[in-house]
Amino acid sequence: MTAADPTGFTFQPIGYLQTPFADKFGIPRQPTLAPHATGVLKLLPPYDRAEAVRGLEAFSHVWLTFVFHQTAGQWSPTVRPPRLGGNQRIGVFACRSPFRPNPLGLSLVQLRSISTDEGVVLTFSGVDLVDGTPILDIKPYIPYVESQPDARSGFVSGEPARLQVVFSELAEQQCQRYQTRYPELRALIVDVLTQDPRPAYADDPARRYGVRLYTLDVKWRCDGQSAFVESLDSL
Ligand code: SAM
CATH class of the missing domain: 2.40.30.70 (YaeB-like)
Known part of the structure; x- marks a missing residue:
C-alpha cells in the first residue's frame, strides 16, 4: 500500500x-x-x-x-x-x-x-x-x-432483560469434569446464555439449542425467562 x-x-x-x-x-x-x-x-x-x-x-x-x-x-x-x-x-x-x-x-x-x-x-x-x-x-x-x-x-439504549441460567445435574457434573481444562467454563456459559442468544423471532420452549464453546456443544432450552443447560457434548 x-x-x-x-x-x-x-x-x-x-x-x-x-x-x-x-x-x-x-x-x-x-x-x-x-x-x-x-x-x-x-x-x-x-x-x-x-x-x-x-x-x-x-x-x-x-x-x-x-x-x-x-x-x-x-x-x-x-x-x-x-x-x-x-x-x-x-x-x-x-x-x-x-x-x-x-x-x-x-x-x-x-x-x-x-x-x-x-x-x-x-x-x-x-x-x-x-x-x-x-x-x-x-x-x-x-x-x-x-x-x-x-x-x-x-435503539440500543438500556440493557436488554437477562435470562436466569439453570444447570441440570448432568451439566453441573460435566462442568466439574472440564474444570481443569477450562477453569472459567461454567461462568462463561452463564455469561453467554444470560444474554439470550436466541434469534429474535424464535420463542419455542421445546426447541433445543447448541452453543459451541471451546470443544464443547452446550445444549440448552429456553422458556423465555430461564435458560436450562441440559448437557455439554464433545464436538
Ligand atoms: N463490537 C464489534 C463492533 O461493534 O464492531 C462487534 C459487534 S457485532 C454485533 C458482534 C457479533 O459479530 C457477534 O455476536 C457475532 O455474531 C459476530 N461476529 C463475531 N466475530 C465475527 C467474525 N469474525 N466474522 C463475522 N461475524 C462475527
Missing part, C-alpha cells in the same frame, strides 16, 4: 484472535458482556516485537480493530437488528452489524496480560469475536475522551 493512494488499501492482520467461540451463534452482541470470554492474541512477525507493545501494560482496556471475516462480502444498506425484534430495518451505518460494506469491526476489551517471553502474546477479557478472527490493530482506550456517559444511543 502506498501512502498516496486514497482509493484502495490492503491491510495485513497483526494476528488471529483465539477465543472460546467456535462459531457465531451464542457470541454476545457486544464486547464486555461476557467477562469470562477470554481472547488470546499472538502477534505475527514482523509485529511480534516487545517494543511494539511497550507502555501498553499501563492501560486497562484496548480497542481491537478486526475483520468480520465470516461475513465479508455480504452487505445491504439496511439491516434488522436483533434488539428491534428482528423485523424493523435500519441503516447499516446506524448499527454495529457484521454485514458492512467494509467488514471492519471495533471491540473494546479488557487487557489482562502481555507476555513478551516468546514473541508477544496478549490476553483479553470480554471478547465478542469468533475464534480465528483477524486482528488489524490494537489501540489503548482513553476514558477522558472516549467515555461519554450522557451520549444518546438510539
Whole structure:
C-alpha cells in the first residue's frame, strides 16, 4: 500500500484472535458482556516485537480493530437488528452489524496480560469475536475522551432483560469434569446464555439449542425467562 493512494488499501492482520467461540451463534452482541470470554492474541512477525507493545501494560482496556471475516462480502444498506425484534430495518451505518460494506469491526476489551517471553502474546477479557478472527490493530482506550456517559444511543439504549441460567445435574457434573481444562467454563456459559442468544423471532420452549464453546456443544432450552443447560457434548 502506498501512502498516496486514497482509493484502495490492503491491510495485513497483526494476528488471529483465539477465543472460546467456535462459531457465531451464542457470541454476545457486544464486547464486555461476557467477562469470562477470554481472547488470546499472538502477534505475527514482523509485529511480534516487545517494543511494539511497550507502555501498553499501563492501560486497562484496548480497542481491537478486526475483520468480520465470516461475513465479508455480504452487505445491504439496511439491516434488522436483533434488539428491534428482528423485523424493523435500519441503516447499516446506524448499527454495529457484521454485514458492512467494509467488514471492519471495533471491540473494546479488557487487557489482562502481555507476555513478551516468546514473541508477544496478549490476553483479553470480554471478547465478542469468533475464534480465528483477524486482528488489524490494537489501540489503548482513553476514558477522558472516549467515555461519554450522557451520549444518546438510539435503539440500543438500556440493557436488554437477562435470562436466569439453570444447570441440570448432568451439566453441573460435566462442568466439574472440564474444570481443569477450562477453569472459567461454567461462568462463561452463564455469561453467554444470560444474554439470550436466541434469534429474535424464535420463542419455542421445546426447541433445543447448541452453543459451541471451546470443544464443547452446550445444549440448552429456553422458556423465555430461564435458560436450562441440559448437557455439554464433545464436538
Ligand atoms: N463490537 C464489534 C463492533 O461493534 O464492531 C462487534 C459487534 S457485532 C454485533 C458482534 C457479533 O459479530 C457477534 O455476536 C457475532 O455474531 C459476530 N461476529 C463475531 N466475530 C465475527 C467474525 N469474525 N466474522 C463475522 N461475524 C462475527
